[in-house]
Amino acid sequence: MPEVELLLRSRRVVTPEGVRAASVAVAGGRIAALLPHSAQAPPGAAVADFGDDALLPGLVDTHVHVNDPGRTEWEGFHTATRAAAAGGVTTLVDMPLNSLPPTTTVPNLHVKQAVAGPKAHVDVGFWGGALPTNRADLRPLHEAGVFGFKAFLSPSGVEEFPPLGPRELEAAAREIAGFGGLLIVHAEDPGRLDAAPAAEGPRYAGFLASRPRTAENEAIDALIALARRLEVRIHILHLSSADALPAIAAAKADGVPVTAETCPHFLTLTAEEVPDGATEFKCCPPIREAANQDALWAGLAAGTVDCVVSDHSPCTTDLKVPDFGRAWGGISSLQLGLPVLWTEARRRGHTLHDVARWTATAPAALASLGCKGAIAPGRDADFAVLAPDETFTVDAAALHHRNPVTAYAGRTLHGVVRSSWLRGRKIADRGTPLAGPVGRLLERA
Numbered sequence: 001m002p003e004v005e006l007l008l009r010s011r012r013v014v015t016p017e018g019v020r021a022a023s024v025a026v027a028g029g030r031i032a033a034l035l036p037h038s039a040q041a042p043p044g045a046a047v048a049d050f051g052d053d054a055l056l057p058g059l060v061d062t063h064v065h066v067n068d069p070g071r072t073e074w075e076g077f078h079t080a081t082r083a084a085a086a087g088g089v090t091t092l093v094d095m096p097l098n099s100l101p102p103t104t105t106v107p108n109l110h111v112k113q114a115v116a117g118p119k120a121h122v123d124v125g126f127w128g129g130a131l132p133t134n135r136a137d138l139r140p141l142h143e144a145g146v147f148g149f150k151a152f153l154s155p156s157g158v159e160e161f162p163p164l165g166p167r168e169l170e171a172a173a174r175e176i177a178g179f180g181g182l183l184i185v186h187a188e189d190p191g192r193l194d195a196a197p198a199a200e201g202p203r204y205a206g207f208l209a210s211r212p213r214t215a216e217n218e219a220i221d222a223l224i225a226l227a228r229r230l231e232v233r234i235h236i237l238h239l240s241s242a243d244a245l246p247a248i249a250a251a252k253a254d255g256v257p258v259t260a261e262t263c264p265h266f267l268t269l270t271a272e273e274v275p276d277g278a279t280e281f282k283c284c285p286p287i288r289e290a291a292n293q294d295a296l297w298a299g300l301a302a303g304t305v306d307c308v309v310s311d312h313s314p315c316t317t318d319l320k321v322p323d324f325g326r327a328w329g330g331i332s333s334l335q336l337g338l339p340v341l342w343t344e345a346r347r348r349g350h351t352l353h354d355v356a357r358w359t360a361t362a363p364a365a366l367a368s369l370g371c372k373g374a375i376a377p378g379r380d381a382d383f384a385v386l387a388p389d390e391t392f393t394v395d396a397a398a399l400h401h402r403n404p405v406t407a408y409a410g411r412t413l414h415g416v417v418r419s420s421w422l423r424g425r426k427i428a429d430r431g432t433p434l435a436g437p438v439g440r441l442l443e444r445a
Contacts, residue, residue, distance in 0.1 A: 002027035006424050007041045008383065012054040014356045015375050024055065026381040029423030033377055050385050053418055054352050057360040057375050058090025058122075058382030059338060062147075062367050063237065063261065063309040065330065066092075069115045070100025075314045075402050077119035080334060081439060083400035085121045085428040087335035088384030088417045089310075091364070091372050091442070092122060096129035096150055097161035098313070104129040104161075105137045106144045113441055120439030121427060122420075123382075125367065127184065130172040132162055138175050145443025147367045148182030148235070153219050154190040157284075157329065163190065170226065177232035182366075184235040187219035188285055200325035202277035207324035211286045216241035224251045227258045235366060236260040238311045240285035242295030249304045259306045259366060262296055264340040265331050267308065269407060277322035280407045282329045283311070297348060300358065307362035310337045316403050332406045335399050339415035342388060346414060352388060368445055381424035390416040400433065 006026040013022040013034070021037035025045075041047045061084065068076040084092050094112070096103035103109050103126055116124050128146035130138060138149060151172060152163040164172060176183050192215035199210035220236055224247055227234040236248070239262045251258045265283065270290040274281045281287060299305045313330025321327050333340065338359065345355055356374075364373025371380045393412045396404040420428040427434055 002032055004032055004042045004045045006381070007039070007045050007047045008050070008055060009037060009047065010050040010055040011037065011052050012352070013375060014054060014056045014352050016361065019054070019351065019353055024375060024381070026424040029381055031375060031377050031379050031381050034375070050418070054386045054388050055375065056088070056352065056356050056384045056386055057373055058384050058420065058422065059088050059359045060091045060363040060367070060369060060372050061089045061309050061312070061334065061337065062093040062307070062363045063263075063311045064092045064094055064334060065098045065313040066094045067098040067314070069111065071098055073316055074098070077116045077124070078437070079400060079402040080312070081119065081121035081124065081437070082433040083335040085420050085433045086400050086417065086431050088338045088386065088420050089334065090122050090382035090384070090420060090422050090427070091125070091369065093125040093127055093147055093367055096127050097156055097158055100160065102129050102161050103127065103146065104131055104134045106140050109141060109144055109146065117441055119437055120441065121433055121437050122422060122439045123442050124439055125442035129161060130164060130176070130183065132164060132168045135171055135175055138172065138181070139179050142179050142181050147444050148184050149176055150184050150186070152186045154186070154188045154193050156186070173226055173230050173232045177230050182233045182235060184237055185223055186237050187223055188215040189219040189222070192218060198325065200323065202322050202324065204271065204274040204276055204278070204281070204324060207282065208271050208286050208288070211284060213241040213243050213288070216285055217244050220244040221247055224248070224256060224258055227251070228254070228256045231257065233257045238263050238266070238285065239296070239305060240266050240288055242292045242299060245295065245299040245304050249302070252304065260304070261307045261309050262300065262305050263311045264308060264333055264337050265407060266296055267293060267300070268340055268344045279320045279322060279324055279327035280405050280409070281331070282324055282327050283313070283331045284329045301350070307366060308341055308358040309363055310334050312401070314401055314403055314405065317405055320405055332401050332403070333408065334401055336394065336406065336408050336413070338384065338386065338417060339413040340408060342386070342415040343413045346388070352386070369442070370445060381421065383421040385418040385420070387416040387418055388414065390414070392416055
């Protein structure tokens with residue numbers, strides 16, 4: 001064993017095999033060994049004993065819109081990564097749009113990396129973008145280390161990131177399949193959206209009708225067919241419609257290389273409870289009804305849905321006007337994802353082991369981050385320390401993302417994040433980020 005410099009001890013260590021009392025030995029920023037709870041610390045090693053607080057792997061959030069550079073009044077790497085650290089997220093992968101420039105060429109990637117490097121409080125990787133005009137840039141971006149390529153089938157909301165039509169989607173998928181890459185897709189069919197009533201005014205019911213389940217279902221059916229035919233890896237982003245679960249499950253059973261994620265807001269918020277004019281709840285695809293939520297939980301439990309990530313998509317407060325047709329769509333939740341998910345998971349009989357699999361192990365596997373996502377020897381010593389039975393009430397003004405807007409304001413949640421650790425270094429304590437930026441920029445292995 002390498003020389004151990006730190007021993008972390010808890011009666012609830014969440015390992016890939018389950019939750020158990022253990023001590024975790026850390027050497028050189030990596031997990032050296034899992035030892036008995038009563039193991040003696042080697043000479044010179046520091047000891048942190050968390051008692052009954054749970055020691056989870058640091059969360060890996062593969063769906064974060066940081067918007068930096070270009071729209072830093074919405075968010076930025078300094079504020080986003082501080083929020084991540086405070087919430088137990090030790091690795092995030094930044095989406096390629098809402099920044100200027102978008103991550104659609106290698107020079108644009110280098111701009112993003114130069115901005116992120118000095119500001120990152122957690123480890124940061126990058127998705128590339130697939131546009132109608134950048135097919136020739138996909139392989140160079142892959143070789144430069146992006147984790148995959150995001151595409152939209154319907155308008156993204158920003159003019160510099162247009163959607164792919166059917167032929168453009170197939171061309172991009174063929175190119176990505178050629179080098180073994182990953183295509184991640186916002187799956188809503190534009191024809192179905194165009195045929196739906198337009199969203200306008202303060203009524204949430206009107207907005208929900210403007211983004212029907214059929215738009216998701218049909219887009220997902222088309223993506224599954226594409227993945228089956230081209231043998232290209234496709235990941236379905238922010239699954240909202242539970243109607244699509246049988247098709248995804250059947251595709252997986254057939255060996256089609258398709259995976260799916262959902263988000264805490266789809267698992268904890270319902271259409272029935274959204275007040276009119278409360279556009280902090282607006283996101284695309286939308287928060288749907290309680291019965292749909294129950295089915296999403298069943299899909300998650302069954303393994304049809306692989307992971308739970310935030311889709312943190314913030315904006316300035318002035319863009320959240322009380323009109324669902326005009327307000328920016330996005331939910332700010334990066335710091336709150338763990339307690340939000342745990343609050344509902346525990347109510348439904350799920351365990352911390354389940355939560356760690358959904359929020360750390362599976363997202364790390366999606367992005368091929370073999371050094372992240374689990375408390376196991378050889379992995380990075382990234383941890384979230386959670387008091388799972390304690391509660392707190394969300395104060396939006398106390399969160400670390402840039403603008404004090406969140407759909408969870410005023411909610412009482414179970415699970416207080418005591419501290420976060422990155423490669424054996426404490427980076428946040430009781431909701432307060434510590435020291436300066438110590439995160440690293442990650443590239444696809």
